Amino acid sequence: MNALLDVRDLVVRRGARTVLDGVSFTVAAGETVGLVGPSGCGKSTTAAAVLGLLRPDAGTVRFAGIELTKLRERELRPLRRRFQPVFQDPYGSLSPRRRIREQLAEPLRLHGPWSATEGPARIVELLELVGLDPALGERLPHELSGGQCQRVGIARALAGGPDLLVLDEPTSALDPTVRAGVLNLLMDLQDDLGIGMLFISHDTATVRHLCHRVLGLRGGRLTAEGRWDGA
Structure with missing residues (x-):
């Protein structure tokens, strides 16, 4: 598979x-790669570098063949x-002060184009895509459960039609039943949309449930890589 995301050194x-000390890995389109390790090992720093939120001291981050770090x-x-x-x-x-529909409209307006008819219809589509009743668009975040709010967060991420999601401990704040539902949603979305995912977690069992490949990170270095069928 061609690499959608290619991180080198x-x-x-x-x-x-x-x-981070010489971290290298790839994520292909339609693949979920797990990044697992204890607190403080560099997982969130890796996510920030991939997202272009920090500039690394050395190495490259290529997305769809484009060198992002430069x-x-x-x-x-x-x-x-x-x-x-x-x-x-x-x-x-x-x-906390903006209705869900307003928060979904924001990335749609940003990535554009936005229209008075297609914009609201796309908000309904996004809510349905993540398994939520479109009527929840009129509510404020505190009127939703944690699992519902995380589904809204996923809907926001999907608004611009991404090729890659970078998920940083997205289920660690949820109880086990809700967590399973969100993980199943992510797998369904990947099947339907063909997106790649970098899934960051400290929980090996969660990563095993979701990911095609798993990278172990400790002390800023990759220590192991594994693959299993039926992830």
Whole structure:
């Protein structure tokens, strides 16, 4: 498979400390790659580098053949819709004062074009895509459960039609039953949309359920890689 995301020899330093030390991996279209390791091992730093939120000290991040680390922000901005994050805290990633439909409209307006008829119809489509009743679009985040809010976060990430999702501990704040539902949703979305996923977690069992390949990260270095069938 051709690599959608190709990370090579990534190095990130913070002062005298090396947070990532020569990290290399790929994610193909339609593939889910898990990045697993203990707290502080560099998982979230890897996500930030992939998303272009920090510039590494060395190494390359190529997305669809484009070298991201050398782009200026104005050059990177048009590409951002194609690789989108989903965060750990389902409530914290949403504005508490804005209705769900408004928060889904924001990325649609950003990535455009937006129209008075097609925009609202797309919001309904996004909510249905993640298994939510479109009527929930009129609610505020505190009126939804944690699982529902995380589904809204996934819908926001999907609004621009991305090729890659970068999911940083997206189910760790959910109870086991809700967590299973969100994981099943992600697998269904991948089957339907063909998107690639980088799934970051400290939970090996969760990663085993979802991912095609798993990378072990410890002390800023990749320590293992595994593959299993039926992930």
